[in-house]
Amino acid sequence: MNCSFALEANAYYSTSFDNVKFVESGIFLVNEEGFIEDVFEKDSVEYKSIRKKLVEDGKLRVLDDKHFIIPGFIDLHIHAPQWPQSGSALDQALEVWLNKYTFPLESKFKDLEFASEVYTNFVKQSLKFGTTTAMYFATIDVKSSSMLAKICARLGQRALVGKVVMDDKISNPSYYRDENAKDSLKKTEYFINDVLAIKDSCKQKVYPVITPRFIPSCTDEVLKGLGELAKEYKGIHIQSHVSESDWEHSYVKERFGINDSFALDSFNLLTDRTILAHGCHLSDDDMKLLADRSSSIASCPISNAYFANAVLPVKDAIDKSLNVGLATDISGGYSPSMYTAIRQAIISSRMLNDGVDPRLRSGKRGREDSSLSLNNAFYLATLAGGKALKLPVGKLEKDYAFDIQIIKIDDNIPSFYKEKSNLDLFHKAILLAESTNIEEVWIQGNRVK
Numbered sequence: 001m002n003c004s005f006a007l008e009a010n011a012y013y014s015t016s017f018d019n020v021k022f023v024e025s026g027i028f029l030v031n032e033e034g035f036i037e038d039v040f041e042k043d044s045v046e047y048k049s050i051r052k053k054l055v056e057d058g059k060l061r062v063l064d065d066k067h068f069i070i071p072g073f074i075d076l077h078i079h080a081p082q083w084p085q086s087g088s089a090l091d092q093a094l095e096v097w098l099n100k101y102t103f104p105l106e107s108k109f110k111d112l113e114f115a116s117e118v119y120t121n122f123v124k125q126s127l128k129f130g131t132t133t134a135m136y137f138a139t140i141d142v143k144s145s146s147m148l149a150k151i152c153a154r155l156g157q158r159a160l161v162g163k164v165v166m167d168d169k170i171s172n173p174s175y176y177r178d179e180n181a182k183d184s185l186k187k188t189e190y191f192i193n194d195v196l197a198i199k200d201s202c203k204q205k206v207y208p209v210i211t212p213r214f215i216p217s218c219t220d221e222v223l224k225g226l227g228e229l230a231k232e233y234k235g236i237h238i239q240s241h242v243s244e245s246d247w248e249h250s251y252v253k254e255r256f257g258i259n260d261s262f263a264l265d266s267f268n269l270l271t272d273r274t275i276l277a278h279g280c281h282l283s284d285d286d287m288k289l290l291a292d293r294s295s296s297i298a299s300c301p302i303s304n305a306y307f308a309n310a311v312l313p314v315k316d317a318i319d320k321s322l323n324v325g326l327a328t329d330i331s332g333g334y335s336p337s338m339y340t341a342i343r344q345a346i347i348s349s350r351m352l353n354d355g356v357d358p359r360l361r362s363g364k365r366g367r368e369d370s371s372l373s374l375n376n377a378f379y380l381a382t383l384a385g386g387k388a389l390k391l392p393v394g395k396l397e398k399d400y401a402f403d404i405q406i407i408k409i410d411d412n413i414p415s416f417y418k419e420k421s422n423l424d425l426f427h428k429a430i431l432l433a434e435s436t437n438i439e440e441v442w443i444q445g446n447r448v449k
């Protein structure tokens with residue numbers, strides 16, 4: 001038995017978009033590399049003998065009925081440098097918010113002391129809320145962007161980090177842009193190699209990401225060059241924003257005469273490791289193209305409520321075989337908690353389903369078959385994230401990383417009667433848990449909270 005320790009616990013995890021599996025007193029064996037070596041359920045033939053041996057070897061930890069485990073969350077879209085302005089300035093349109101608040105803040109990150117303070121503080125917050133894998137936009141500054149990857153490596157979070165590319169002289173302010181396309185490409189390649197050099201320095205790994213901020217920030221020359229870099233660094237992840245608001249969507253249509261997805265594709269930026277935030281204005285053809293390329297959408301339900309002018313029809317996208325994960329989108333989204341993102345994803349989907357204008361008659365107000373269940377939203381936050389990143393995370397089965405949250409059931413999660421089913425308790429916990437209910441967080445077999 002290649003097992004460094006084992007945990008016996010009640011557990012919940014997604015097996016599909018609709019289904020969450022409950023495992024009663026499962027025994028999860030974890031190997032030296034931090035992967036789940038095996039899982040034994042109570043009804044398996046070996047359960048008793050395995051348990052006995054683990055107890056004899058002093059390797060088994062047993063959680064009581066007041067605790068259960070779930071996979072760590074996968075936050076597919078975070079602007080870490082925007083953490084200082086989280087919860088503020090959200091009453092502006094996207095383009096105003098970017099120019100008035102966001103670019104001035106991000107430009108401060110060439111100050112490495114400031115960057116270190118903010119990034120360390122954010123990564124700790126994110127871990128506190130059970131985010132075990134995080135996909136980050138840093139800033140245009142190479143040194144502090146590499147520093148973010150190093151901080152994640154040190155604090156134990158699995159991270160995918162991008163140096164942001166912004167080279168267009170008209171749409172970006174002079175105080176916050178790369179000098180020109182060549183400069184962007186040189187810095188991006190330097191950044192990729194800097195992060196690749198530390199990728200394996202930690203068990204959970206950190207990864208570089210090619211990161212054109214969004215089409216309005218980038219020249220054709222840089223987008224073309226980034227597509228070429230993506231070919232050269234085979235298997236590298238790519239992230240950007242796509243069809244995110246009326247303004248942004250119209251800008252791209254005017255510039256190229258086509259939607260963002262087709263424009264990104266023309267620069268070879270849609271791969272099976274491309275993750276695009278928002279996508280609220282994707283057409284059916286856009287969704288089909290993204291699905292054909294096996295690219296994924298990071299749904300950002302909180303920031304979409306502020307900036308997007310629309311709700312992403314997640315169910316429709318999934319029906320069209322387009323993978324959709326979930327994200328907090330700090331700081332367009334105000335909360336670092338994926339629990340809050342899950343809750344908003346459900347609420348927004350219900351409002352899309354029923355419609356919101358009472359002057360329209362019921363049945364004419366909304367978009368049928370759009371509501372997400374809690375099981376659906378939990379899938380987005382876990383298994384769909386792993387699928388987007390092509391990493392073995394988000395599920396509690398053999399060969400997946402041992403990335404878990406240990407949830408404590410206390411007065412925040414009322415349980416005065418025997419719940420009708422174990423899923424009832426799970427649903428209540430996901431909707432009501434506070435950060436204090438997340439008692440421990442483990443990533444790749446290491447305890448980080």
Ligand SMILES: O=c1[nH]c(=O)c2nc[nH]c2[nH]1
Pocket residue numbers: 079094098102213214241244303307329332
């Ligand atoms: O929510 C958003 N946050 C950003 O920082 C950003 N940049 C481009 N588009 C964006 N959308």
